[in-house]
Amino acid sequence: MIKIFRFLKPYRLFVGFVILLVFLQSMADLYLPTLLSDIVNRGVVKGDIRYIEKIGLYMLGISIIGMAASVAASYFSSKVATGFGKKLRSSVFSHVERFSLEEFDKIGTASLITRTTNDITQIQQVLLMMMRMMVSAPLLAVGGIIMALSKDKTLSIIFLVVIPVLMGAIFLIASRGIPLFKIIQKRIDRLNLVLREGLTGIRVIRAFNRTGHEAGRFKKANKDLTDTSIQVNRIMAAMMPVMMLVLNISSIAIIWFGGKRIDGGYMGVGDLMAFLQYAMQIMFSFIMVSVMFVMIPRAAASASRINEVLDMVPVIKDPVEPAKASLERGHVSFNNVSFSYPGAEEPALSDITFEAYPGEVTAIIGGTGSGKTTLIHLIPRFYEVDSGSIQVDGQDIREISQADLRSRIGFVPQKAVLFSGSINDNIRYGNQEASEEEVVHAAKVAQAAEFIGEMEEGYDAHMAQGGSNVSGGQKQRLSIARALVRKPEIYIFDDSFSALDFKTDARLRAALKQETGESTVLIVAQRVSTVKDADRIIVLEHSRIAGMGTHEELMETSNVYREIVLSQLSEEEIA
Incomplete structure (x- = not known):
């Protein structure tokens, strides 16, 4: 004492x-x-x-x-x-x-x-x-x-x-x-x-x-x-x-x-x-x-x-002399990465190697418990890798300060988290310096402008704790707008379209493609329709990469991916 x-x-x-x-x-x-x-x-x-x-x-x-x-x-x-x-x-x-x-x-x-x-x-x-x-x-x-x-x-x-x-x-x-x-x-x-x-x-x-x-x-x-x-x-x-x-x-x-x-x-x-x-x-x-x-x-x-x-000393620490920012923008590289949760008998990820480039969409798909969310949580250093390395713009993320690393990332979590305040406050949470025009633009791209406009106070409308006064789909769209207003080098969408109907999902992905054209985009999704147009699809099974390529390539080379597609799409849709 x-x-x-x-x-x-x-x-x-x-x-x-x-x-x-x-x-x-x-x-x-x-x-x-x-x-x-x-x-x-x-x-x-x-x-x-x-x-x-x-x-x-x-x-x-x-x-x-x-x-x-x-x-x-x-x-x-x-x-x-x-x-x-x-x-x-x-x-x-x-x-x-x-x-x-x-x-x-x-x-x-x-x-x-x-x-x-x-x-x-x-x-x-x-x-x-x-x-x-x-x-x-x-x-x-x-x-x-x-x-x-x-x-x-x-x-x-x-x-x-x-x-x-x-x-x-x-x-x-x-x-x-x-x-x-x-x-x-x-x-x-x-x-x-x-x-x-x-x-x-x-x-x-x-x-x-x-x-x-x-x-x-x-x-x-x-x-x-x-x-x-x-x-x-x-x-x-x-x-x-x-x-x-x-x-x-x-x-x-x-x-x-x-x-x-x-x-x-x-x-x-x-x-x-x-x-x-x-x-x-x-x-x-x-x-x-x-x-x-x-x-x-x-x-x-x-x-x-x-x-x-x-x-209690945090497992994740900033380096004594953080590396200076690279001239590249958003290149993410996994090199033989393995990770286990404390006390777990089996690793959550084993020997993961891939690269995600600026201007491309890298999608991650797989069954429940395959390690999709764990994989993207390693990029902002929510957890520390057990072995291997993750690089952003050619720099090991352990050599970059956490604040610098996360300032480059626009993260949309699996469970949309909103805070009490106004809608404006929640979108600006991603960038406190954002102008009114940037907030409105981010909401439009995220397909949130329509339901915001229907509210009596618009962008000043009150947001209850946890966003309990809006629907699940609306919460997801506001979370996406919050990431967009940041204009980061890397976008991470962790199953962030699951509560959207197919029409809104399609409009949102089309708008995102234009907005995030120069950034690296990583999407975790359950829907094949969300990932099939990605430049690169990574298929995870039992914590390992079971296949990697475009939709067409994986349909020919990956049995795991083919089973996922057949479970969701009809023969006509596949054709």
């Missing part, structure tokens, strides 16, 4: 100021009982009203100083804690943005969300308490003991019994509760995962009438979290009654034995009152420590989870 406090570095002056303020507050709290003792012993007992007024004014002044210090400490500690949380969240988010898909697969999206929100909130709350309690508790405990000893050393023997009992209770209860805090955070991860799947997959859930099943999954995840939380709270709840029991028994013992000390003439009434207040301060300082023992273990569990994210 100490490791994560390095993010406090920009706030160290504020932290120092808070410590100073808490010190002043604690000193004021420690001095007040002594003044009260003087009022009773020298003012009340002797009937000296002027002395009572004088010391009373001192007490009022010190109380005001203590109150001001307390308010200022609360303000600045809140400022530090919220600033720390903000900086930590930003650092986690920035670091996660550099992750490859392999790291996302390893940790999980739901867990990353929990760590960025709930875990950081836990640490932020503990930091706020630590700046107050971790300073004031030791000061009040040590200072209280010293001041109590100054009032009556014999009566202070009570602390030799009370303090070990308190510390033993804290240790016993905390040792049982600490292991459960990590389990709670994992249960929160699980609950977030189930909730996220239930919300994002609501259409499928309802279509298959699995609402009851999902409710059962959520109920189980919720119950697991609830049961563990109750178990922890039961253990930790025992701490406060134990503390109060010891506190009250100590008070009775102090009054009992203190009364005897007064009766014997060994201490004054005011000294006993001051001693009792110091005893309360000592006890409450241990209660504060017990509260910290409740909070710190959970925050420590959260800190270790956040450190796990921050310490």
Whole structure:
């Protein structure tokens, strides 16, 4: 947990100021009982009203100083804690943005969300308490003991019994509760995962009438979290009654034995009152420590989870000295490329070799699980190849910075992803500097201008999160427009025409041919009609290239391709 406090570095002056303020507050709290003792012993007992007024004014002044210090400490500690949380969240988010898909697969999206929100909130709350309690508790405990000893050393023997009992209770209860805090955070991860799947997959859930099943999954995840939380709270709840029991028994013992000390003439009434207040301060300082023992273990569990994210080194890194941009435009070359997903028994791609040239369309087709999407995900370096190399414009992509590489690519994913905002915002996502004319032109080429024009607000029409207020085909066309407005060297279409009707598909491909004439185009598709006019068709089967050539060449040389064609087209269409 100490490791994560390095993010406090920009706030160290504020932290120092808070410590100073808490010190002043604690000193004021420690001095007040002594003044009260003087009022009773020298003012009340002797009937000296002027002395009572004088010391009373001192007490009022010190109380005001203590109150001001307390308010200022609360303000600045809140400022530090919220600033720390903000900086930590930003650092986690920035670091996660550099992750490859392999790291996302390893940790999980739901867990990353929990760590960025709930875990950081836990640490932020503990930091706020630590700046107050971790300073004031030791000061009040040590200072209280010293001041109590100054009032009556014999009566202070009570602390030799009370303090070990308190510390033993804290240790016993905390040792049982600490292991459960990590389990709670994992249960929160699980609950977030189930909730996220239930919300994002609501259409499928309802279509298959699995609402009851999902409710059962959520109920189980919720119950697991609830049961563990109750178990922890039961253990930790025992701490406060134990503390109060010891506190009250100590008070009775102090009054009992203190009364005897007064009766014997060994201490004054005011000294006993001051001693009792110091005893309360000592006890409450241990209660504060017990509260910290409740909070710190959970925050420590959260800190270790956040450190796990921050310490995770992305598999894909930028080169120390990135290669300069080539004069070529979009030439893509695969040289004996093989790739396996972490933990997989079989490779996703084996010995892939081909070239895609500017001004040409290279199509990739094959059965489900043949590796089509995996292949094109390697080009923008979403994953790192196991062996072989991928070159863009004659340069190994591992020698090019990721930002430079991806700036050359217009990527349209298999599942169209849109963001909340306007249609204009979503198309401009591909190029923030695009003019209004370029946005409209990209929409026209993508065959999206017609349905955009039918919307009341046109290009300023609101887009719901995930594009839930437009159809699947419309989402695909907007995703294509987003790639087109970028005017990249390389276009990658990952089964991006699957939701389009054949008429729109044909019009779109004709418009794309004119728009992308000088760029390298790679298309992953299931439809033969989408790929048959490509300059080069790559047929994948069982993670390997089973054939490569034009439609006519493959019909003669590739049994795999011929089977795909015959399964989709009639004899007349083939002819």
